[in-house]
Amino acid sequence: MKIVVCVKQVPETTEVKINPETNTLVREGVASIINPFDMYAVEEAIRIKEKLGGTVTVLSMGPPQAAESLRELIGMGADDAILLSDRAFAGSDTLATAHALAKGIAKIGEVGLILCGKQAIDGDTAQVGPEIAENLGIPHLTYVKKVNEIAADHLIAERMNEEGYERVQIPLPALITVVKEINEPRLPSLKGMMRAKKAVITTWTAAMIDADPAKIGLKGSPTWVKRIFIPELKCQGQVFEGTPEEQVQALVDAIVGRKIV
Amino acid sequence: REQEITIDKTLYRGVWVFAEQRQGKLANVAFELLGEGRKLADQLGEPLVALLLGKEVAGIAQQLIAQGADKVLLAEAPELESFLEDPYAQVIVDLARQERPNIILMGATATGRSLAPKVAARLGTGLTADCTGLEVDVAEKNLLQTRPAFGGNLMATILCPNHRPQMATVRPKVFKPLPAASARTGEVVSVDLSHNVWDVRAKILEVVNEVGPAVNLEEANIIVSGGRGLCDPKNFALVEELAETLGAAVGASRAAVDAGWVPYSHQVGQTGKTVGPKVYFACGIHGAIQHMAGMQSSDIIIAINKNPDAPIFKIATFGIVGDVLEILPLLNKEFKKALGK
Ligand SMILES: Cc1cc2nc3c(=O)[nH]c(=O)nc-3n(C[C@H](O)[C@H](O)[C@@H](O)COP(=O)(O)OP(=O)(O)OC[C@H]3O[C@@H](n4cnc5c(N)ncnc54)[C@H](O)[C@@H]3O)c2cc1C
Ligand SMILES: Cc1cc2nc3c(=O)[nH]c(=O)nc-3n(C[C@H](O)[C@H](O)[C@H](O)COP(=O)(O)OP(=O)(O)OC[C@H]3O[C@@H](n4cnc5c(N)ncnc54)[C@H](O)[C@@H]3O)c2cc1C
Numbered sequence: 001m002k003i004v005v006c007v008k009q010v011p012e013t014t015e016v017k018i019n020p021e022t023n024t025l026v027r028e029g030v031a032s033i034i035n036p037f038d039m040y041a042v043e044e045a046i047r048i049k050e051k052l053g054g055t056v057t058v059l060s061m062g063p064p065q066a067a068e069s070l071r072e073l074i075g076m077g078a079d080d081a082i083l084l085s086d087r088a089f090a091g092s093d094t095l096a097t098a099h100a101l102a103k104g105i106a107k108i109g110e111v112g113l114i115l116c117g118k119q120a121i122d123g124d125t126a127q128v129g130p131e132i133a134e135n136l137g138i139p140h141l142t143y144v145k146k147v148n149e150i151a152a153d154h155l156i157a158e159r160m161n162e163e164g165y166e167r168v169q170i171p172l173p174a175l176i177t178v179v180k181e182i183n184e185p186r187l188p189s190l191k192g193m194m195r196a197k198k199a200v201i202t203t204w205t206a207a208m209i210d211a212d213p214a215k216i217g218l219k220g221s222p223t224w225v226k227r228i229f230i231p232e233l234k235c236q237g238q239v240f241e242g243t244p245e246e247q248v249q250a251l252v253d254a255i256v257g258r259k260i261v
Numbered sequence: 262r263e264q265e266i267t268i269d270k271t272l273y274r275g276v277w278v279f280a281e282q283r284q285g286k287l288a289n290v291a292f293e294l295l296g297e298g299r300k301l302a303d304q305l306g307e308p309l310v311a312l313l314l315g316k317e318v319a320g321i322a323q324q325l326i327a328q329g330a331d332k333v334l335l336a337e338a339p340e341l342e343s344f345l346e347d348p349y350a351q352v353i354v355d356l357a358r359q360e361r362p363n364i365i366l367m368g369a370t371a372t373g374r375s376l377a378p379k380v381a382a383r384l385g386t387g388l389t390a391d392c393t394g395l396e397v398d399v400a401e402k403n404l405l406q407t408r409p410a411f412g413g414n415l416m417a418t419i420l421c422p423n424h425r426p427q428m429a430t431v432r433p434k435v436f437k438p439l440p441a442a443s444a445r446t447g448e449v450v451s452v453d454l455s456h457n458v459w460d461v462r463a464k465i466l467e468v469v470n471e472v473g474p475a476v477n478l479e480e481a482n483i484i485v486s487g488g489r490g491l492c493d494p495k496n497f498a499l500v501e502e503l504a505e506t507l508g509a510a511v512g513a514s515r516a517a518v519d520a521g522w523v524p525y526s527h528q529v530g531q532t533g534k535t536v537g538p539k540v541y542f543a544c545g546i547h548g549a550i551q552h553m554a555g556m557q558s559s560d561i562i563i564a565i566n567k568n569p570d571a572p573i574f575k576i577a578t579f580g581i582v583g584d585v586l587e588i589l590p591l592l593n594k595e596f597k598k599a600l601g602k
Contacts, residue, residue, distance in 0.1 A: 015550070016411045025415075094390075095382060121531075124410045125390035127378040130346075134382035139347060139462040142375040156466065161371035162479050162534075163283075164471035166343075170463045180532065181525055222387030222424040228417045231409065237562070239569070239580035244588055247581045251563065252595040254579060260483070260539050260561070 001054035001112040001152065001172075003045045004105055006132065007038040007073065009066040010122045018228060025228070034069050037117025041178050043185040045115050046077040048150055055079040057108060061089055061100050067201040075188030075196035082108070086206040091218035094123070098131030100216050103209040105136060113155065114175040118143060126177070133175040140175040141168055145182050266423055270402045272361055273425040276302040279353070279367040279376070280313045280325055280333075283344070287321055289480055290368030292438035294431055295329040297395055298366055299439060301404070304397050307363060308332055314352055316342035319449070326447035329439050334360075336452040340459045343468075344372050347460045350379045356452065357384060362426045364404055366395075369430035369535075370479070381428045387421035389429040391535075393558065394418075395436075404429065412531040413554025433479055434537025435558055471526060478510050478529065483540045486512030486529055486556070487522075490545015490566060490585050494522040499589040500544055506596050512536065512556075514546045530555035545585040548573025565589070 009032045017026040045056045058073045060066050061084040070081035084104050092100065105111050114136075116129035126142070133140035141159045149156040153172055158165045160179060188196065206216055214220055240247040278298045281288040295311065302309040311330040313322055315337060322333040334356060340348045357365065357380070365380070367373035369391040381388035393416075394407030404427045406419045421427045478484060485507065487500035497517070504511045512529040513522070529536055531551040541559035546552060548564070548571055556562070557576055564577035565588050574580045581588055596602075 016415050018415075093387065094378070095385070095387060098382060122411055123390075124412065125388075126374050127381075127388055127390055130375055130378035131382040134350075134379050140375070140379070141463070143371055158469075159371075162477055164469045166465050166469070167467040168463050168465050222385075222421050223389060224420045224422065226405070226418045226420045228415055231413070231416045237574075237576075237578040237580060239574065239577075239582060244581075244583050244591060247583065248588060248591040248595050251579055251581060252592065252599050255540065255561070255563075256596075256599045258561075 001048070001052050002108070002110055003048060003054060003056045003113045003115065004108060004111050005038065005041045005045045005056060005058050005078070005115045006101055006128070007042065007058050007060050007070070008035045008117070008120045009033070009060060009062045009069055010035045010120055018230060023228060032065070032069060034072065035117050035120045037119060037121070037178070037180065039185040040180055040182050041115035041117050042073050042076060042078060043183045044147065044178055045113075046186075047183065048113065048147070052150065054112070057082060059101060059104050059108070060084065061092070061097060061104070064203070067203070070201050071196045071199060072188060074199045075192040076186060077189075077192060080202065081199065082202045082204060084209065085203050088206040088211075088213065088217050091221060092216060093221035093223040094125050094127040094131055095222055096216050096220035098128050098135055099220060100206070100209070100211050101128070102132045102135035103211045104204060105132070107204070107209045112152070112172050113150070114173070116175065116177045118177050118179045129175055129177040136173070136175070138173045138175060139170045140177070141170060142177045144176045144178045147176075147182075268423055268425060270363075270425065273363040274307050275310050275360065275362040275364075276305065276307055277310045277312055277362040277365045277426070278330070279365070279373065280311045281368050281370060281372055282313070282315055282318060282321065285315065285318055285321060287324060288368060288370065289438070290370060290431070290433040291325070292328045293433065293436040294366050294368060295325065296438045297431070297436040299329040301364065301395060301397050302331075304399055305363070305402060310334060310362065312336070312353060312356070314341045314349055322449045324441070326449075327441045327443050327445050331447050333447065333449045334452055335449055336454060338454045338457070340461055343465050344376070345461060345463050345465070346375055346379050347462050349376055350383060351457075351460050352452070352454070353380050354383045357426060363402060365426045365428045367430050369432045373430045377428060377430050384426065386424040386426060386428055389419040389421070392429045392431045393435045395429065395431070403427070409554065412551050413557070414550055432535060432537075432558070478512055478527065478534045478536050481510035481536070481538050483507050483509035484512045484529070484536055484538045484559075485509045485542040485544065486514065486546060487517055487544045488514035488546030489516035489520065491517065491522070492545075492586070494520070496586060497522045499586070499593070503542070503589055503593045503596070506593055506600070506602060514549075514552050543573050543577070544589060546573055547571050548576070
């Protein structure tokens with residue numbers, strides 16, 4: 001089976017700074033990594049390939065330097081890596097990102113399964129996966145914690161919700177987004193690292209994937225970020241004083257007095 | 262960013278709220294959305310509409326009116342019995358194309374975060390994720406959607422000025438429901454689905470409830486959470502005992518989960534659950550930003566930590582500087598006494 005894993009390059013930290021003059025994120029001096037949730041998606045894809053045969057392609061949209069982190073995934077066992085990179089993609093929101101990635105997947109052709117992480121640790125929206133599936137007209141499952149069964153034409157998986165999980169069957173081709181409970185990603189093997197060093201990372205531009213210019217980049221993004229700001233923490237509360245017994249008593253009085261419990 | 266506005270916004274009216282239900286029981290977030298939606302609809306001078314999808318759920322439509330809806334669009338069919346993306350999206354997209362709402366809100370729950378992007382992509386409109394603040398610009402009829410990103414380190418206010426409907430998922434427990442008013446009136450409109458050609462590709466084989474309703478963290482009124490400060494797995498029982506006394510759910514920091522003291526389903530934070538109870542106890546939890554991202558909208562936060570400089574005290578309503586192993590048994594005893602248990 002042909003499997004595609006969508007991986008996003010994200011800043012290594014979530015402790016962000018804002019340039020007060022331009023009101024934009026300061027990206028300089030922050031190293032990039034593959035979105036941690038996407039590592040679980042890559043691992044799961046490799047496991048499925050080991051079971052069913054086929055290929056694993058990692059696909060990313062981002063600036064040219066994203067190519068280097070894709071190499072690491074070839075070291076883990078991905079067969080090839082494709083980077084969608086073009087100035088025309090800049091400023092894409094989730095809808096525009098999903099359009100570009102879906103076009104990339106369509107160009108790869110005959111893909112049986114697509115995996116995404118649960119969400120990216122920077123944008124945090126968890127929207128790109130389901131939006132790719134909708135663009136391709138295929139079904140999707142989110143928050144998958146286990147793939148129970150997979151064959152050429154269907155997949156059975158456990159998807160998490162607030163109360164537990166559901167075991168669901170969907171026909172392939174389909175897209176799933178995975179949570180960290182699903183597996184423990186492997187480290188790159190020595191052989192893999194050798195292969196990764198020599199691997200050619202394919203780059204596709206917007207024109208090469210036949211992306212609709214009206215559906216990518218800033219122009220193709222219905223959402224606009226109007227303002228970004230660092231949240232204020234709530235003001236300092238009350239720290240009780242006295243012996244542990246006195247402190248506990250004061251706390252219990254404060255809570256019981258409010259008739260919450 | 263400047264962009265020419267090319268749509269006629271006067272064609273779009275109404276604030277729609279997706280009334281999430283499971284087995285005929287409405288999720289709390291549906292009432293929270295109605296409370297907030299009522300405010301937005303009144304400011305815009307537009308109706309507030311609840312979308313109720315399910316099998317034989319007409320009986321709960323009145324609750325939505327009592328909690329603020331002017332109208333309930335009721336879509337009943339066997340295909341809608343349990344939540345599945347395909348049939349739910351199909352019904353909502355068809356209704357949105359016919360009725361042209363201005364705004365559609367859904368809970369940022371497992372259901373809402375899977376359904377909303379499918380609907381938004383099919384409608385070709387924008388979607389703002391996991392909002393914690395909503396306001397309207399009445400003149401432009403735009404929704405100002407504020408949401409956390411970067412694990413809560415950053416807030417962004419997002420607009421969708423040139424596409425309709427404006428769509429957002431809204432974090433549970435952030436907004437307050439209105440008090441139920443059984444005298445409120447509204448209309449319930451049944452959607453005719455008799456000619457629908459259903460699109461159902463997925464099949465639910467099994468439903469497993471791991472957490473009883475009492476320990477469902479997202480819905481809990483009180484949560485007692487423990488962190489690495491408990492030092493030892495057996496001390497986690499102190500957290501569980503206090504939770505039991507208070508009828509509370511048990512939460513945990515990632516450090517406690519990674520140490521294997523408690524299952525991942527109890528983890529609170531950026532990569533765990535987002536909670537907003539009335540009272541949140543953080544016992545031996547440092548207050549890493551990733552933890553706080555999941556609990557800072559709790560009404561009352563109680564921190565128990567031996568380090569007075571732990572960042573958790575910055576957001577705590579009440580704090581006790583001390584050893585959790587000593588404080589927790591005392592607290593349990595005093596609460597039992599106060600509650601007559
Ligand atoms: C502060 C801030 C707030 C934002 N809020 C919104 C918003 O509310 N709505 C909106 O539409 N956009 C929003 N955006 C834009 C959005 O974050 C990104 O531009 C979009 O490209 C990716 O969304 P995400 O990071 O949320 O990814 P998610 O949807 O969380 O990512 C889920 C999965 O999709 C795949 N994926 C995502 N991006 C890529 C990629 N570039 N290449 C390959 N795979 C990928 C990965 O598998 C990933 O695990 C926001 C951006 C910022 C900076
Ligand atoms: C991408 C990413 C995602 C993450 N997601 C999450 C998440 O979802 N949830 C989460 O919780 N974390 C998350 N983390 C981890 C987070 O950064 C912290 O490492 C974690 O929250 C620490 O847990 P802790 O406070 O229990 O432990 P510690 O940081 O070790 O703190 C223990 C605290 O207990 C106190 N203490 C010690 N002994 C006692 C005692 N006897 N009595 C009283 N107090 C005592 C100490 O003073 C200290 O403040 C994430 C990290 C990353 C990088």
